[in-house]
Amino acid sequence: MQGAAIRVRGQVQGVGFRPFVWQLAGRFGITGTVLNDPEGVLIHAAGDRLDAFVAAIAAEAPPLARVDSVETAPFRFDLAPTDFRIAESTGHGAETRVTPDAATCAACIEDIHGADPRRAGYAFTNCTHCGPRFTILKGLPYDRAQTSMAPFEMCADCAAEYADPADRRFHAQPVACAACGPRLWLETAEDLPAGDAMAQAAGLIRAGRILAVKGLGGFHLCCDATNADAVALLRQRKRRPTKPLALMDRLENIPRYATLSAAEASRLQDPAAPILLLARKGDVLPGSLAPGVDRLGVMLPYTPLHHLLLQAVDRPLVMTSGNLSGEPQVIGNDEARSKLSGIVDAWVMHDREIMRRLDDSVERITPQGLMVLRHARGRVPGTLPLPEGFAEAPQVVAFGAHLKSSICLLKNGQALLSHHLGDLDEALTWDEFLKADADYADLFDHAPALFACDLHPGYRSSQHAAARAGQAPLIEVQHHHAHLAACLGENGWARDAGPVAGIILDGLGLGPDGTIWGGELLLGDYRGYRRAAWLDPAPLVGGDAAQREPWRNAVMRLDRAGLEDLAEVLFPDCPVGLIRQAAAAGMNAVPSSSAGRLFDAVAACLGLSSRRQSFEGEAAMALEALAAKAPEDFSAPYPFADDDGVISPAPMFAALAADRRAGLDPARVAARFHAGLAEVFAGAARALVESGQAGAVALSGGCFQNAVLLDLVVRKLDGVPVLAHHHVPANDGGLALGQALVAAASHRP
Structure with a gap:
């Protein structure tokens, strides 16, 4: 037939x-x-x-x-x-995609609230439209035997649902009920009377205690977000003095303390269930949740366990990664007992194994659309189609940067960007990086013909790439070229579509001239680039210390602007003379065009995190929040000088000093700085497009996580085609994608 x-x-x-x-x-x-x-x-x-x-x-x-x-x-x-x-699944290997973990669907929420008597109050309810996927997967094809649900033998009722094609739980691999599935319990050092684990956990939270809650991709640290004392205790125990803490709440409660647009409400309810940065309003919640910034990171409950816990506590919860600051999130029960014992008062445990650590994804909605800040749970292992011209690209693996590390695989016309891995200086994160490399290669049957990494030989990711490549070709990609290529790739810019003007603003990246780049206008494509303009370099005195201590950058920038006296006035308790001597001697003071360090310098001049940052980007985030308070000054940009492509902020600092002497509101100073930086780079990029040298302008680098800067640059490029990031992080979390595309573009079939 x-x-x-x-x-x-x-x-x-x-x-x-x-x-x-x-x-x-x-x-x-x-x-x-x-x-x-x-x-x-x-x-x-x-x-x-x-x-x-x-x-x-x-x-x-x-x-x-x-x-x-x-x-x-x-x-x-x-x-x-x-x-x-x-029919039964056949074959082995991986040419298809694995589905990311998905938030609990509406039907399963009804089930746990009583619509299904077998699953009322059951914390592991799911169906084919929701529930764990990647976090429980051991191998492909995606069948129950290949997941951490394999030890849980289905009862007769669940087996009947699983076998019925008309049932929404047909072949839902994690299908279970209270009779046969994973179980939940509460552990605490105190002797508690027997009772419902969820009710007991809720009682502890309402009493101001801190709990570890086992979720999909790891443990969260949880406390009552309305209790300032509990928040302060969590910060003290976790050693996280100022970095914002994520919240979890029901959708209907969020407008009490944050503005919520229709687009933001829709994104919160997406199956990816990300943490979404929302504009804070009022004083319903303690300011200590996110000191110095005007945004709160909020997510909806995305597992039945979360729904049941929120219902029992009936107030917003802090839900931050279960780890000591800088370390990976814990995922195992024994690991949680050991590592979180000095932080939490009790553990909400279950016996379904987590197969891989996945942090929560972090996103925001800006005037320019969706922006992904952290690519993690709910987004991985999704793929992006490669642009036109890459159909014959070989299999490639790229190993990203040193901070916000990630891995990217190219195969069969698709790019798979891994989950956020973190800072490779941290030994436990390095172990996770190695595990992720082996995990993705095995899971997706990946056999790379090309390897790619950052140009910096000191990055552990670069050293690993060299070891993995062996005798195979290894493509070393300049940091900002990779940012440019990542933006082009996400936007589907064809391989042979010609060069673009890339405004690449970030913290640090080794340039081919041996200096540290970070404030660049590049003219290029996947195959190559040239540096068309850049910030006038200033010394990074003390190396890594210059990243942690914004006052160092401020002194160097003020000195270059002829404002030495102001530096001494602003930082009387800092060893200004010593770093000037080091700069003059060239001692651990490599020149840098970093836009990130320029943000730090301006923030320090305004007294924002000037002595020491407790987390990366703290000063810049505070400066953005300050600028947003004075939008009327976006039309009064500070001047920058452009001398044949060398962009000097000296005139900007002179104007800033004058406004400071005049007593101008610091918010207006911050706004004028943002506007001036946007104007000078947008103007230089526009000139490349209007002269016919570039077909569009691409915006990439961590500074473009700043929604104020992004919006100003796009508005100043009105009438010019603009490519920006929406689904791939503009920060170093997207760098591996750009490296992989540059490597693929170097290939000649």
Whole structure:
């Protein structure tokens, strides 16, 4: 009997795709089979309405599915099928995508609140439209035996649901109920009377205690977000003095303490369930949750456990990563008992193993659209299609930077950017980096022909790349060229579409001239670049100390502007003379064009985190929050000088000093600085486009996480094509994507 072989590629496993196809087949009178294999979903089908059936596959796909292509070819059945069946998965390997973990769907929320008596109050309820995926996965294909649910044998009721194609739990690999699935318990040093673990946990939280709560990708540290004393205690124990703490709350409560647009409400309710940065309002919550900034990081509950806990506590909760500051999030029960014992008063535990550490993703909605700050749970292991011209690219692996590290794999026309890994100076993060490298390579059957890394030989990621590559080609990619390529790749800029003007503003990246770059205008594409303009370099006195202590950058910038006296007035308790001597001698004082350090310098001049930052970007975040208070001054930018591509901030500092003497509100100073920096770089980039040298302007680098700066630059480029980041971090978390594309572009088939 003549029929068709239908190949569906994309994110089509673990999302209820086979029962969806089974239901479509019944609707269109189709006979045959559907199964999972390493390439995705394979359908053998026959019937009079095949064309309509094929069209509906992509048009009506399940909510978590992402269909890349539906390919058809003739197929002859040896025996005419009389029905439509879901067949067993076949093969090994990974040519298809794995579905990211997804927040609890509305139907499962109803179930835990009583709609399903077997799952009322059950903290591990899920179906094909929601629940754990990547965090429980051991290998492909995605079947229960390949997950950490394998030890939990389904009861008769769950097995019946699992086997029924008409049930929304058909082949939902983590399906379980209270009779057969994972169990939840509370551990504490105190003797508590027997009782419901969730109710007891809620009572401890309301009493001001700090709990460790085991979630999808690791443990959270949790306390009552309305209790200033509890927040202060958490900060003290976690050694996190000022870095903002994430919150978890129900959607209807958020407008009490944060503004919430329709776009933000929609993003919060996405299956990815990210932490979203929202504008704070009022004083309902303690200021200590996010001191010095005007945003709160808020997420909705994304597991049944979270929903039940919030219902029991009935107030917003702090939900921050369960770790000591700088270390990876803990995921194992024994690890949590050991490492969190000095921080928490009790543990909310369960016995489903977490297969990989995943922090929560962090995002914000800006006037220019969505911005991803941390690429993690809910987003990985999603993929991006490679731009036109990369179809024949070989398999590539790139190892990112040293901070905000990540790994990127290219295969079959797709780029897979790993989850956020962190700072590779930290020994435990380095271990996680090595595990992630092996994990992704094994899980996605990846055999790279090319390796890529940062130009800096001192980065551990670069050293690892060299060791992994062996005799294979290793492409060392300049840091800011990688930022440029990442932005081009995310926006689908074709390989042969020509050069763009790239405004790349970030903290630090080694330049080919041996200096530290970070405030650059590049003219280039995937294959190469030239430096068209840059910030006038100033010494980074003390190396890493200059990143931690903004006053050092302020002194160097003020001195270069002829404002030495002001430096001594502003920083009377700092060893100004000593760093001047070091700079003059060139002792651990490499020149740097870093825009990030320029932000630090201006922030220090305004008294923001001037002595020492407790976390990366603290001073710059405070400066952005300050600037947002004086939008009227965006039309009064401070001047910068542009001398044949060397952009000097000296005139800006002179104007800043004059305004300071006049007693101008610091918010207006911050706004004028932002406007001036945006104006000078946008003007130089516009000139490259208008002269025909560039086809667009690309914006990348960590400074473009600053929504005020991003919006000002885009507005000053009105009428010019602009490429910006929306789904890949502008910071170093997206660097591996750019490295991989540069390496692929160097390949000649």
